[in-house]
Amino acid sequence: MILLDRVSKTYNRALGPSLDRISIHVEPKEFVIVVGQSGAGKTTLLKLLTREERPTSGKIIIGGIDYDKLKDKDIPLLRRKIGVVFQDFKLLPNKTVYENVAFALEIVGVSNKEIKHTVPKVLDIVNLKGKEKRMPQELSGGERQRVAIARAIVRQPRILIADEPTGNLDPKHAWDVIKVLEKINRYGTTVLLTTHNQDIVNKLKRRVVTIENGKIASDRAGGGYKV
């Protein structure tokens, strides 16, 4: 589902590579946690996957799409196949919960009828039923993040990338978000989660890839994480 083969990314030659020959293979329906200190290269890794950045060298194939052969004009098509959740939610402040989720469908030209059919179902999955008309600023951080997750999965992507989704949340809300991610994974979506929350990693007992100084320090199934 996700294949990185000796991928390197260097922003500035003087500072050395941010990612150094990273190779990861993620199977369909897997739940993979990427851990590492700030600056270890987690965010760079995700930006390579969403094609916000190009690798300096190495090969990336996601869902059968070879990034070397991907034209700039086809980047939107790629991004429609990947759901992304950000640490800072990136919700539109002037739109309601419902509208924020519907937005992801609108921009790819889904009909209103289908939007009306799909959005409530997805809001139900993330346990936000009844909050459709709230504005983002009226919600707690955990709720906002679940709106963002709803928006990321409303197009039923096969891959969901969550970049420190619990980074700004207190433990209780963080767990609400993680539970939703597990639920989505059970429905068959490949989930790639980055975090530096030791507690979450240890409780989830999933495959853990640790990145240190741009290199893979360990890659263990059902692994734990120590800071």
Add this chain to the structure above:
Amino acid sequence: MRNLSLAVAAMAVMVVTLTIVLFSVITNASFVNTIAQITDKIDISVYLKDDVPAARSTQLVSQLKHLSNVKQVTYLSKDDALKRYERQNADNPQLLAAISSTANPLPATILIKPTDLNEIKDIKSYLSRPEVKQLQSDDPSYSGDRKAAIDKITHATNVLRQIGVVTVAVFSIICALIIFNTIQMAIFNRRDEITIMRLLGASTSYIRGPFVVESLIYGVLSAIISVLIINSAFLASSNALQASSLGLLDINYASTWFGNHFISLLGLQLMVGILIGTVSSTIATRRYLKFKTK
């Protein structure tokens, strides 16, 4: 529309630009008409001797008709010439009396209307050929003073036309720059939303669309406003001033011409407005909505 003042400024400049475009077009049409009218009155008069046989003068008329640059040839017999003289001097009894009392002194005349006033050399040389020259009682008259006037008007028109083109060009560029700036600001104001749209996989045209549409709306509204401005200017000048001309500009004609060509002029304005809007916003979005990755 959060940057309202900027939008208003963009619209205002666009209205000014389009009004100048429209004014130039109308003025040009009016000048062309003025020149055509005056040119039409100008002719070359060839005076024939009284003893030229009718067959020879008929032949001369048909030969003149075959010259290039000849628009029209009219033959006036001695009687026709007299009638024309009487008609032209109907309000001057003294001049009338001077002629009607004696035998008709007016020569038979051939009036030649050239197509282009500046190219009458061929006609001149033909008229000065010996076999043609010997038929004439006097040198041909070239309505010389009128030609000088026409030259002046033509020259003035050309200068004004050039000024018009330059003004339109300058204002179009200023206008495009301001729209460009407005769109740039609009993009800046919505950068978060644009980032999100892009991350969610919105296509380039989907993101660009609203900005291009925004400047299209400026173009369309400005076109309509500029046409309304010119229209009310005509109404005001005809009602209040009762002026029929403003120097070289024949307001009555211009007003009529504007009325007759209203639809095509409105179309022209819309076209120019839409063109300026689309070009500037396309460049702005290309430049500031970076779609390429590093």
